[in-house]
Amino acid sequence: MPTTAAYGPISHAVFRIARLHRMLAGRLLAEAGLHPGQELVMMHLWDSGPQRQAELVDVLDSDSATMTRTVQRLERAGFVRRTPDPTDGRATLVEPTAASQALRQQVCRIWQELEEATTAGCPEVERGELLRVLETLECNLITRTGRTAQPQDC
Protein backbone atom coordinates (compact mmCIF):
# COMPACT_ATOMS: atom_id res chain seq x y z
CA MET A 1 0.00 0.00 0.00
CA PRO A 2 2.15 2.84 -1.28
CA THR A 3 0.34 5.53 0.65
CA THR A 4 0.95 9.14 -0.16
CA ALA A 5 3.42 9.49 2.68
CA ALA A 6 5.76 6.98 1.08
CA TYR A 7 6.68 9.45 -1.64
CA GLY A 8 8.39 11.82 0.76
CA PRO A 9 8.05 10.98 4.41
CA ILE A 10 9.84 14.04 5.73
CA SER A 11 8.07 16.47 3.42
CA HIS A 12 4.82 14.89 4.39
CA ALA A 13 5.63 15.19 8.08
CA VAL A 14 6.55 18.84 7.62
CA PHE A 15 3.23 19.38 5.91
CA ARG A 16 1.22 17.75 8.68
CA ILE A 17 3.15 19.42 11.47
CA ALA A 18 2.67 22.79 9.82
CA ARG A 19 -1.07 22.29 9.67
CA LEU A 20 -1.36 21.08 13.25
CA HIS A 21 0.87 23.85 14.52
CA ARG A 22 -1.10 26.48 12.69
CA MET A 23 -4.37 25.00 13.87
CA LEU A 24 -3.25 25.06 17.49
CA ALA A 25 -1.92 28.59 17.13
CA GLY A 26 -5.18 29.68 15.55
CA ARG A 27 -7.20 28.13 18.33
CA LEU A 28 -5.14 29.78 21.04
CA LEU A 29 -5.01 33.14 19.29
CA ALA A 30 -8.74 33.16 18.79
CA GLU A 31 -9.09 33.76 22.52
CA ALA A 32 -7.25 37.01 21.98
CA GLY A 33 -9.27 37.94 18.91
CA LEU A 34 -6.29 37.50 16.60
CA HIS A 35 -5.64 35.34 13.57
CA PRO A 36 -2.37 33.49 12.95
CA GLY A 37 0.15 35.92 11.54
CA GLN A 38 -1.39 38.99 13.11
CA GLU A 39 0.30 38.25 16.40
CA LEU A 40 3.71 38.40 14.71
CA VAL A 41 2.97 41.93 13.53
CA MET A 42 1.81 42.97 16.98
CA MET A 43 4.79 41.39 18.71
CA HIS A 44 7.18 43.22 16.46
CA LEU A 45 5.37 46.51 16.98
CA TRP A 46 5.40 46.06 20.75
CA ASP A 47 9.09 45.28 20.66
CA SER A 48 10.26 47.86 18.18
CA GLY A 49 7.65 50.60 18.18
CA PRO A 50 6.18 52.40 15.18
CA GLN A 51 7.22 50.93 11.87
CA ARG A 52 6.47 51.50 8.25
CA GLN A 53 4.74 48.65 6.50
CA ALA A 54 7.74 48.03 4.30
CA GLU A 55 9.82 47.40 7.41
CA LEU A 56 7.25 44.97 8.73
CA VAL A 57 7.23 43.15 5.42
CA ASP A 58 11.01 42.95 5.56
CA VAL A 59 11.35 41.83 9.16
CA LEU A 60 8.52 39.29 9.03
CA ASP A 61 9.56 38.17 5.57
CA SER A 62 5.99 38.65 4.44
CA ASP A 63 4.21 39.98 1.41
CA SER A 64 3.37 43.60 0.75
CA ALA A 65 -0.22 42.82 -0.18
CA THR A 66 -0.71 40.55 2.81
CA MET A 67 0.73 43.18 5.12
CA THR A 68 -1.57 45.86 3.75
CA ARG A 69 -4.65 43.81 4.53
CA THR A 70 -3.36 42.46 7.84
CA VAL A 71 -2.66 45.98 9.08
CA GLN A 72 -6.07 47.12 7.84
CA ARG A 73 -7.72 44.37 9.87
CA LEU A 74 -5.62 45.11 12.94
CA GLU A 75 -6.60 48.76 12.58
CA ARG A 76 -10.26 47.86 12.27
CA ALA A 77 -9.90 45.73 15.41
CA GLY A 78 -8.40 48.70 17.23
CA PHE A 79 -4.99 47.15 17.90
CA VAL A 80 -3.07 49.41 15.58
CA ARG A 81 -3.10 53.02 14.44
CA ARG A 82 -1.81 54.31 11.11
CA THR A 83 -0.38 57.77 10.50
CA PRO A 84 1.27 59.14 7.38
CA ASP A 85 5.04 59.30 7.63
CA PRO A 86 5.94 63.03 7.85
CA THR A 87 9.28 62.47 6.13
CA ASP A 88 8.02 60.31 3.25
CA GLY A 89 4.74 60.88 1.55
CA ARG A 90 4.55 57.33 0.32
CA ALA A 91 4.90 55.63 3.67
CA THR A 92 2.53 55.12 6.57
CA LEU A 93 3.67 54.51 10.11
CA VAL A 94 2.02 51.67 11.99
CA GLU A 95 1.99 51.77 15.78
CA PRO A 96 0.33 49.70 18.48
CA THR A 97 -2.55 51.40 20.27
CA ALA A 98 -2.79 51.72 24.03
CA ALA A 99 -5.68 49.28 23.87
CA SER A 100 -3.41 46.70 22.30
CA GLN A 101 -1.17 46.66 25.37
CA ALA A 102 -3.78 44.53 27.10
CA LEU A 103 -3.10 41.87 24.50
CA ARG A 104 0.62 41.79 25.01
CA GLN A 105 0.78 39.56 28.04
CA GLN A 106 -1.92 37.35 26.59
CA VAL A 107 -0.03 36.86 23.35
CA CYS A 108 3.19 36.09 25.21
CA ARG A 109 1.37 33.50 27.27
CA ILE A 110 -0.11 32.00 24.13
CA TRP A 111 3.28 31.66 22.53
CA GLN A 112 4.67 30.04 25.65
CA GLU A 113 1.76 27.64 25.60
CA LEU A 114 2.29 26.94 21.92
CA GLU A 115 5.98 26.33 22.44
CA GLU A 116 5.28 24.09 25.40
CA ALA A 117 2.69 22.11 23.47
CA THR A 118 5.02 21.66 20.52
CA THR A 119 7.99 20.53 22.58
CA ALA A 120 6.03 18.66 25.22
CA GLY A 121 8.05 16.12 27.12
CA CYS A 122 11.25 17.34 25.59
CA PRO A 123 13.94 18.11 28.16
CA GLU A 124 15.68 21.47 27.92
CA VAL A 125 18.84 19.85 26.60
CA GLU A 126 17.13 18.22 23.66
CA ARG A 127 15.41 21.44 22.65
CA GLY A 128 18.71 22.90 21.57
CA GLU A 129 19.30 19.83 19.48
CA LEU A 130 15.79 20.06 18.05
CA LEU A 131 16.25 23.70 17.19
CA ARG A 132 19.52 22.90 15.47
CA VAL A 133 17.81 20.25 13.35
CA LEU A 134 15.02 22.61 12.38
CA GLU A 135 17.50 25.29 11.45
CA THR A 136 19.25 22.84 9.18
CA LEU A 137 15.95 22.18 7.43
CA GLU A 138 15.33 25.90 7.16
CA CYS A 139 18.75 26.55 5.69
CA ASN A 140 18.19 23.83 3.13
CA LEU A 141 14.89 25.35 2.14
CA ILE A 142 16.28 28.87 2.07
CA THR A 143 18.99 27.92 -0.37
CA ARG A 144 16.56 25.93 -2.51
CA THR A 145 13.98 28.66 -2.67
CA GLY A 146 16.53 31.26 -3.61
CA ARG A 147 15.42 33.28 -0.63
CA THR A 148 17.66 36.24 0.08
CA ALA A 149 19.28 34.45 2.98
CA GLN A 150 19.19 35.79 6.50
CA PRO A 151 22.46 37.51 7.49
CA GLN A 152 23.71 34.79 9.82
CA ASP A 153 24.39 31.10 9.40
CA CYS A 154 23.52 28.97 6.37
Place this chain on the structure above:
Amino acid sequence: MPTTAAYGPISHAVFRIARLHRMLAGRLLAEAGLHPGQELVMMHLWDSGPQRQAELVDVLDSDSATMTRTVQRLERAGFVRRTPDPTDGRATLVEPTAASQALRQQVCRIWQELEEATTAGCPEVERGELLRVLETLECNLITRTGRTAQPQDC
Protein backbone atom coordinates in the same frame (compact mmCIF):
# COMPACT_ATOMS: atom_id res chain seq x y z
CA MET B 1 16.74 43.03 21.48
CA PRO B 2 14.02 40.53 22.34
CA THR B 3 13.17 39.75 18.75
CA THR B 4 9.95 37.95 17.98
CA ALA B 5 11.74 34.64 17.70
CA ALA B 6 12.79 34.80 21.33
CA TYR B 7 9.25 34.14 22.47
CA GLY B 8 9.17 30.65 21.04
CA PRO B 9 12.19 29.65 19.00
CA ILE B 10 10.90 26.25 17.99
CA SER B 11 7.40 27.41 17.15
CA HIS B 12 8.91 30.20 15.15
CA ALA B 13 11.18 27.80 13.30
CA VAL B 14 8.22 25.55 12.54
CA PHE B 15 6.38 28.55 11.18
CA ARG B 16 9.24 29.61 8.91
CA ILE B 17 9.96 26.11 7.70
CA ALA B 18 6.32 25.58 6.90
CA ARG B 19 6.23 28.70 4.77
CA LEU B 20 9.45 27.89 2.94
CA HIS B 21 8.41 24.31 2.38
CA ARG B 22 5.05 25.35 1.05
CA MET B 23 6.64 27.98 -1.15
CA LEU B 24 9.05 25.48 -2.65
CA ALA B 25 6.28 22.94 -3.15
CA GLY B 26 4.14 25.59 -4.80
CA ARG B 27 6.92 26.59 -7.12
CA LEU B 28 7.63 23.03 -8.17
CA LEU B 29 3.97 22.10 -8.53
CA ALA B 30 3.29 25.14 -10.66
CA GLU B 31 5.26 23.43 -13.43
CA ALA B 32 2.64 20.71 -13.36
CA GLY B 33 -0.26 23.16 -13.25
CA LEU B 34 -1.17 22.17 -9.70
CA HIS B 35 -1.47 24.07 -6.45
CA PRO B 36 -0.18 22.78 -3.11
CA GLY B 37 -2.67 20.33 -1.69
CA GLN B 38 -4.12 19.30 -5.03
CA GLU B 39 -1.23 16.92 -5.59
CA LEU B 40 -2.12 15.04 -2.42
CA VAL B 41 -5.59 14.42 -3.77
CA MET B 42 -4.25 13.26 -7.11
CA MET B 43 -1.63 11.01 -5.53
CA HIS B 44 -4.26 9.30 -3.43
CA LEU B 45 -6.55 8.87 -6.40
CA TRP B 46 -3.74 7.38 -8.48
CA ASP B 47 -2.88 4.99 -5.67
CA SER B 48 -6.32 3.98 -4.56
CA GLY B 49 -8.62 4.62 -7.49
CA PRO B 50 -12.07 6.21 -7.44
CA GLN B 51 -13.06 7.60 -4.07
CA ARG B 52 -15.92 9.48 -2.60
CA GLN B 53 -15.10 12.93 -1.35
CA ALA B 54 -15.78 11.95 2.23
CA GLU B 55 -13.07 9.31 1.95
CA LEU B 56 -10.62 11.84 0.56
CA VAL B 57 -11.42 14.20 3.40
CA ASP B 58 -10.81 11.40 5.86
CA VAL B 59 -7.57 10.09 4.39
CA LEU B 60 -6.03 13.49 3.79
CA ASP B 61 -7.35 14.79 7.09
CA SER B 62 -8.80 17.73 5.23
CA ASP B 63 -11.96 19.78 5.33
CA SER B 64 -15.17 18.95 3.53
CA ALA B 65 -15.55 22.46 2.15
CA THR B 66 -11.93 22.61 1.00
CA MET B 67 -12.27 19.22 -0.65
CA THR B 68 -15.41 20.25 -2.53
CA ARG B 69 -13.65 23.22 -4.09
CA THR B 70 -10.35 21.46 -4.65
CA VAL B 71 -12.11 18.66 -6.54
CA GLN B 72 -14.11 21.24 -8.50
CA ARG B 73 -10.87 22.92 -9.58
CA LEU B 74 -9.22 19.64 -10.42
CA GLU B 75 -12.29 18.77 -12.47
CA ARG B 76 -12.16 22.10 -14.26
CA ALA B 77 -8.48 21.46 -14.97
CA GLY B 78 -9.37 18.09 -16.47
CA PHE B 79 -7.43 15.97 -13.98
CA VAL B 80 -10.47 14.45 -12.34
CA ARG B 81 -13.92 13.24 -13.27
CA ARG B 82 -16.94 13.13 -10.99
CA THR B 83 -19.80 10.69 -11.25
CA PRO B 84 -22.72 10.18 -8.90
CA ASP B 85 -22.36 7.14 -6.67
CA PRO B 86 -24.92 4.60 -7.93
CA THR B 87 -25.34 3.13 -4.47
CA ASP B 88 -25.69 6.37 -2.53
CA GLY B 89 -27.53 9.38 -3.83
CA ARG B 90 -25.60 11.75 -1.58
CA ALA B 91 -22.14 10.76 -2.65
CA THR B 92 -20.09 11.50 -5.76
CA LEU B 93 -17.22 9.35 -6.92
CA VAL B 94 -14.02 11.11 -7.87
CA GLU B 95 -11.63 9.41 -10.24
CA PRO B 96 -8.46 10.46 -12.05
CA THR B 97 -8.84 11.01 -15.78
CA ALA B 98 -6.65 9.38 -18.36
CA ALA B 99 -5.20 12.81 -19.05
CA SER B 100 -4.06 13.03 -15.46
CA GLN B 101 -1.80 10.02 -15.88
CA ALA B 102 0.68 12.24 -17.65
CA LEU B 103 1.03 14.16 -14.41
CA ARG B 104 1.76 11.16 -12.29
CA GLN B 105 5.44 10.75 -13.02
CA GLN B 106 5.89 14.50 -12.90
CA VAL B 107 4.32 14.75 -9.45
CA CYS B 108 6.41 11.86 -8.16
CA ARG B 109 9.54 13.56 -9.44
CA ILE B 110 8.47 16.81 -7.81
CA TRP B 111 7.99 15.14 -4.45
CA GLN B 112 11.38 13.47 -4.73
CA GLU B 113 12.88 16.84 -5.52
CA LEU B 114 11.05 18.43 -2.60
CA GLU B 115 12.19 15.70 -0.25
CA GLU B 116 15.75 15.99 -1.49
CA ALA B 117 15.75 19.76 -1.13
CA THR B 118 14.38 19.55 2.40
CA THR B 119 16.85 16.93 3.57
CA ALA B 120 19.80 18.12 1.52
CA GLY B 121 23.15 16.99 2.82
CA CYS B 122 21.51 14.67 5.29
CA PRO B 123 22.88 11.13 5.14
CA GLU B 124 20.36 8.33 4.92
CA VAL B 125 21.03 7.30 8.51
CA GLU B 126 20.15 10.70 9.93
CA ARG B 127 16.93 10.88 7.98
CA GLY B 128 15.44 8.19 10.13
CA GLU B 129 16.43 10.17 13.18
CA LEU B 130 15.00 13.33 11.65
CA LEU B 131 11.74 11.61 10.84
CA ARG B 132 11.52 10.30 14.39
CA VAL B 133 11.97 13.83 15.76
CA LEU B 134 9.30 15.22 13.46
CA GLU B 135 6.91 12.47 14.44
CA THR B 136 7.44 13.37 18.08
CA LEU B 137 6.49 16.94 17.29
CA GLU B 138 3.46 15.73 15.39
CA CYS B 139 2.33 13.50 18.23
CA ASN B 140 2.65 16.39 20.66
CA LEU B 141 0.54 18.57 18.42
CA ILE B 142 -2.02 15.86 17.78
CA THR B 143 -2.62 15.36 21.47
CA ARG B 144 -2.76 19.10 22.08
CA THR B 145 -5.18 19.80 19.26
CA GLY B 146 -7.48 17.01 20.35
CA ARG B 147 -7.19 15.55 16.89
CA THR B 148 -8.72 12.12 16.53
CA ALA B 149 -5.35 10.45 16.65
CA GLN B 150 -3.97 8.41 13.81
CA PRO B 151 -4.30 4.68 14.47
CA GLN B 152 -0.62 3.97 15.06
CA ASP B 153 1.93 5.39 17.49
CA CYS B 154 1.54 8.38 19.78
Place this chain on the structure above:
DNA sequence: ACGTATTACCTGTCCGAACAGGAATCTACC
Protein backbone atom coordinates in the same frame (compact mmCIF):
# COMPACT_ATOMS: atom_id res chain seq x y z
C1' DA C 1 15.54 70.93 -13.99
C1' DC C 2 13.77 67.01 -16.27
C1' DG C 3 12.87 62.35 -17.23
C1' DT C 4 13.55 57.73 -15.54
C1' DA C 5 13.82 54.38 -12.24
C1' DT C 6 12.73 52.87 -7.66
C1' DT C 7 10.01 52.62 -3.58
C1' DA C 8 5.66 52.24 -0.76
C1' DC C 9 1.31 51.12 -0.72
C1' DC C 10 -3.13 49.56 -2.56
C1' DT C 11 -6.39 46.60 -5.29
C1' DG C 12 -7.88 42.54 -7.71
C1' DT C 13 -7.46 37.73 -8.36
C1' DC C 14 -6.78 32.92 -7.15
C1' DC C 15 -5.65 29.46 -3.91
C1' DG C 16 -5.89 26.53 0.62
C1' DA C 17 -7.79 26.44 5.32
C1' DA C 18 -11.31 26.82 8.73
C1' DC C 19 -16.07 27.57 10.45
C1' DA C 20 -21.12 27.96 9.99
C1' DG C 21 -25.12 26.63 7.94
C1' DG C 22 -28.16 24.46 4.55
C1' DA C 23 -30.23 20.78 1.38
C1' DA C 24 -30.60 16.18 -0.16
C1' DT C 25 -30.20 11.58 1.00
C1' DC C 26 -29.65 7.54 3.72
C1' DT C 27 -30.16 4.77 8.21
C1' DA C 28 -32.12 3.23 12.38
C1' DC C 29 -35.52 2.86 15.41
C1' DC C 30 -40.26 2.92 16.84
Place this chain on the structure above:
DNA sequence: GGTAGATTCCTGTTCGGACAGGTAATACGT
Protein backbone atom coordinates in the same frame (compact mmCIF):
# COMPACT_ATOMS: atom_id res chain seq x y z
C1' DG D 1 -44.38 3.24 7.28
C1' DG D 2 -42.77 7.20 9.27
C1' DT D 3 -39.98 10.07 11.91
C1' DA D 4 -35.34 11.44 14.04
C1' DG D 5 -30.69 11.60 13.40
C1' DA D 6 -26.52 10.99 10.78
C1' DT D 7 -24.04 11.42 6.53
C1' DT D 8 -22.62 13.74 2.16
C1' DC D 9 -21.94 17.51 -0.24
C1' DC D 10 -22.45 22.40 -1.26
C1' DT D 11 -22.26 27.50 -0.39
C1' DG D 12 -20.96 31.67 2.09
C1' DT D 13 -17.70 34.04 4.78
C1' DT D 14 -13.16 35.30 6.68
C1' DC D 15 -8.45 34.75 6.90
C1' DG D 16 -3.23 34.28 5.29
C1' DG D 17 -0.37 33.75 1.24
C1' DA D 18 1.15 34.63 -3.39
C1' DC D 19 1.14 37.06 -7.89
C1' DA D 20 0.02 40.76 -11.12
C1' DG D 21 -0.94 45.09 -11.96
C1' DG D 22 -1.72 50.24 -10.77
C1' DT D 23 -0.82 54.90 -8.44
C1' DA D 24 1.39 57.95 -5.96
C1' DA D 25 5.77 59.92 -4.07
C1' DT D 26 10.71 59.86 -3.85
C1' DA D 27 15.55 59.26 -5.60
C1' DC D 28 18.74 59.25 -9.19
C1' DG D 29 21.32 60.42 -13.45
C1' DT D 30 22.03 63.45 -17.01
